[in-house]
Amino acid sequence: MRSPSPRAAAPVFAALGDETRLLLVARLSTGGPQSIARLTAGTEITRQAITKHLNVLAGAGLLRGRRRGREQLWAVDPSRLTEARRYLDVISAQWDDALARLQKAVEE
Amino acid sequence: MRSPSPRAAAPVFAALGDETRLLLVARLSTGGPQSIARLTAGTEITRQAITKHLNVLAGAGLLRGRRRGREQLWAVDPSRLTEARRYLDVISAQWDDALARLQKAVEE
DNA sequence: CTCAGCCGCAACCGGTTGGTTGCATGTCGG
DNA sequence: CCGACATGCAACCAACCGGTTGCGGCTGAG
Numbered sequence: 001m002r003s004p005s006p007r008a009a010a011p012v013f014a015a016l017g018d019e020t021r022l023l024l025v026a027r028l029s030t031g032g033p034q035s036i037a038r039l040t041a042g043t044e045i046t047r048q049a050i051t052k053h054l055n056v057l058a059g060a061g062l063l064r065g066r067r068r069g070r071e072q073l074w075a076v077d078p079s080r081l082t083e084a085r086r087y088l089d090v091i092s093a094q095w096d097d098a099l100a101r102l103q104k105a106v107e108e
Numbered sequence: 109m110r111s112p113s114p115r116a117a118a119p120v121f122a123a124l125g126d127e128t129r130l131l132l133v134a135r136l137s138t139g140g141p142q143s144i145a146r147l148t149a150g151t152e153i154t155r156q157a158i159t160k161h162l163n164v165l166a167g168a169g170l171l172r173g174r175r176r177g178r179e180q181l182w183a184v185d186p187s188r189l190t191e192a193r194r195y196l197d198v199i200s201a202q203w204d205d206a207l208a209r210l211q212k213a214v215e216e
Numbered sequence: 217c218t219c220a221g222c223c224g225c226a227a228c229c230g231g232t233t234g235g236t237t238g239c240a241t242g243t244c245g246g
Numbered sequence: 247c248c249g250a251c252a253t254g255c256a257a258c259c260a261a262c263c264g265g266t267t268g269c270g271g272c273t274g275a276g
Contacts, residue, residue: 006130013130017122018234022114029202032210037252049235051253056233070243070252078203085196088189094137095186102140126264145222157265159224164263178222178273 015060123168
């Protein structure tokens with residue numbers, strides 16, 4: 001597996017960088033696949049707004065939706081989420097390295 | 109340590125959700141503290157644009173800047189980064205749980 | 217002292233975004 | 247068959263965002 005590039009990771013973070021969308025991901029993670037109507041219930045905004053958010057998340061590869069009867073069920077696709085997590089890991093590791101080098105330079 | 113809330117995590121992801129900013133964080137992670145002029149060198153955009161991005165990242169708590177002489181040095185503040193990482197961990201864990209429950213329900 | 221670097225502030229601009237309303241379409245239940 | 251329910255599509259809007267230009271203010275080196 002290659003190291004994730006900023007160009008690939010940024011859209012994922014951008015998709016997660018909205019409170020409503022982050023909430024949607026959380027609800028879908030805990031509650032399993034749910035319809036748009038159900039996801040709309042409990043929020044203060046319109047169904048169409050929710051639909052837009054879902055499409056944004058799908059565009060970033062974080063969600064996948066499939067139609068069942070008259071409703072559409074959305075579910076989390078964890079692969080991109082893992083990718084984003086790995087990116088933060090890389091950043092942290094680099095930072096740790098830089099800190100270690102700095103420490104060593106100070107000691108010498 | 110409390111579990112991170114969407115309301116707190118979203119701004120961090122939003123700050124990371126831009127390719128230029130993600131690149132800045134990466135460069136500061138690997139290269140240590142750097143001045144604005146140095147961070148601008150190598151990019152295609154203006155110093156003022158870089159400044160804005162740095163301020164956005166600082167607003168999300170990801171960066172800290174201090175003045176030294178006539179230049180300002182920016183460095184990574186890893187605490188928020190870790191927090192964001194933890195949030196993705198929680199999401200992933202919840203997803204794993206949901207998957208396990210689903211699997212169990214199917215088997216029964 | 218003077219001048220070149222490095223920076224901050226403010227105004228401005230086009231494009232994106234989050235959200236709405238209105239309407240049309242498809243589907244399940246009785 | 248018919249009505250209620252779940253969704254899709256399109257237009258519209260205010261606000262935000264990424265980026266630029268122009269200018270003025272410190273700071274350090276010679």
